Amino acid sequence: MRQTAAPLLGIGLVVSLVLLLQWAIGVGLVDEYTVPRPSEIAAALPRLVTEEHVASRFMVTVGETFAAGALATLVGTALGAALYRWPLMRRSFEPWVAVLAAAPLVLAYPLFLVLFGRSSLTVVVIAFASALPPVVLQTVTGFAAVRPVLLAVGRSLGMGRAAEFRRILLPAALPSVFTGLRLALMFGLINVVGVEFLINLGGLGALINDLSERYDLPGTWAAIGVVVLVSVCFFATLDGGERWLRRRG
Amino acid sequence: MAAAAGLMRSGTLLPRLAASVLLLAAWQALALSGLLFRDVVPPLGALAAGLWGVLADPGFWGNALVTGGELAAALAIGGALGIAAGLVFGASAFIAAALERWMTWLAPTPKIILFPVLILFCGVGPGSKIAMGAVSCFFPVLLSTAAAVRGVDPVLLRVARSFRARADQILVKVYLPAAVAPMLNGVRLGFGVALIGVLLAETKLSNQGVGFLVMQAYARFDMPRMYGLLIVVVCFAAAINVAIGHAARRAAAGPIAREN
């Protein structure tokens, strides 16, 4: 019973907030020309599907996010593991990675446009570059937080480095790696949609830009809803994957 | 002086120097190769001139102060709310089960689309920029803090409860110290996102701030100046990161190390 109570409460809370917003706009507490009524947003969705090719744009955004997120996770975990493995490299470059995480790479989009052309590649590269540092940092922290007693046990059993990595470090740091994966997807999607919006190219971000320029507010917010849908798909898949791995481990 | 000595002793000087030289050489080669549009990939000399132009411009420092203030306020508000919510989410499995997935789903939405709403409630001045930064950093800080709290060793919790510690005592004496280091990591991330949020907001509707200057420089296609501004921003971010990093290391070391 407890299992289903919490998620139901969550949904209930969200629905209540939506209804509250509908009421607030209706009585004029919130300007209806800045935030459209949830009912109008819902009504705009079918129009997006039929007139604005939302389905194909959805796939473009999903594809770019998957590419950026997967790359960031693979490269980021590898780099994080490398930094952990060689303490001198970690001391030298972990601060640099932390700085990159705070750098407004998105603002340098003209540079990326020139380097990679006006295509999905630019979107993916900027999203990859933005998502990489958080994953690296998270991986390093995760490996570093593995309890020393576990490593001591491994050494006393005569494990080599490879075995130590596979049997102790990776499983113990797995939650951290999955957090890193979440961060990669989160930063990846936000930057993919953000860059699409900025340079008006490709998927859902370009659609949001178009609709907001046309002052189609319900459409704009509906398109944002579709972005949330992309988010839901990725994270639901991730949660499922994590649960499956845990059962195996 | 002490920092420089520390740098040399830790052995990080050589790798960093090597990496810097490599990166700068690669950039210069790319710029001079003629393969790319020279204006957008300027040689190092032009970059240096742009950087100098920014630093020597008295108008820049006033704008930098404005952005810095907005950022500080955004971090304070978004960070505090994110940590508070994260502590709750981490400690209460029920609330986490109810709401955390919504937070994760909402986190990757482009917050810039909320900007018109924020202007409506917080005005066209610094208020909306602060709000933008706060909203941007709330989610990463929340999720990192929740994960950090969940990572607290259950043994510590059992020990605390065996001493009949109250909930607030457990919060302050077990959760906070154990979660501080990963939490500060979350704040580091939040800082970056808040900075980007504030700068993007300043490019949208403003008449002051570093984001405004970036927009002006690009609109005139003064790329060396734009890069100069971005380099200064990155250096500033570096400085803040070093500070947070120090704080994180001291926190992780524990109270005994701190007393020393």
Added chain:
Amino acid sequence: MRRRHLLATLSLLALLDAPARADDLLKVAIGQRGNWENSVSELGQDAGFFKKQGLTLEILYTEGGGQTQQAVISGSVDIGIGVGTYGVLGAFGKGAPVRIIGNSMIGARDLYWYVPAASPVQSIKEAGGKSIAYSTTGSSTDLVVRGFQRVFDIKLNPVAAGSPASTFTQTMSGQIDIGWASPPFGVEAAQSGRTRIVGRGSDVPDFADQSVRVMIANAGAVARKADAIDRYMAAYRETLAWLYADPAALDAYAKWAGVSPALALQVRDEFYPRANMEPDRIRGLDGLSQEAVGLKFLAAPLRPDQITTLVQNKQAAQ
């Protein structure tokens, strides 16, 4: 005794000298700072024309018409300058609290299209099949590009490239064949031979007599601050006259936009005839309204009574 008299007299004089009211504050949102069309408010404020009318302007800059419009609609600012007319018609058609208080630009004479010097394209007429930039959907650049295809009977490949700076980046690095710009942006590059101008907005005669960009105000502001807005328009007219008469104005503009005074003169005379910027000449709303329907900005053309509500300019000469 004498000192108290002195004090009283001074206070009385001070009271008499004080202005009847403090300056009124108007918030103005403008896109693309540095553009001649958008320079009137800030240059006018610097030169004291608005202060003379008892106004202080708080000027904020946006990245373009769409954002300016949204800021006005939400009431966050009072006045918006240089907003695409289609967008305004569309918003008004949906019931948004926006009013047109003046004309920002008639026709598209200020817009020009260019190629890198090395490009084989000499003029748009012969550029069939090439990619050509415009800013965003429904903007005046979008319409001119469609106009090119009609007027020259060719097929082009339009690309929404964004601002002049963004377009310049993409054009000069070969990703788009033909870029667009609005002076003073890129004029130096054209003069020095780095780029070549291959088409002008005036090549498409359709817009020559239409207000493609307008000055708008929030409907609530029009109701509450009607007098202040009238004074804003008065100061605007004065500033415009000054900009076209006084060489010092060109110097001020040059300094503000970061160009040479000589370039400023060329830009003004070649691209911005004064008649196109007269704020009281709001032209062609009927035609624009019809076209807006075709572009999905409006569901149906605006009725005459709707246009009467929309346009709040007492001096408007049709």
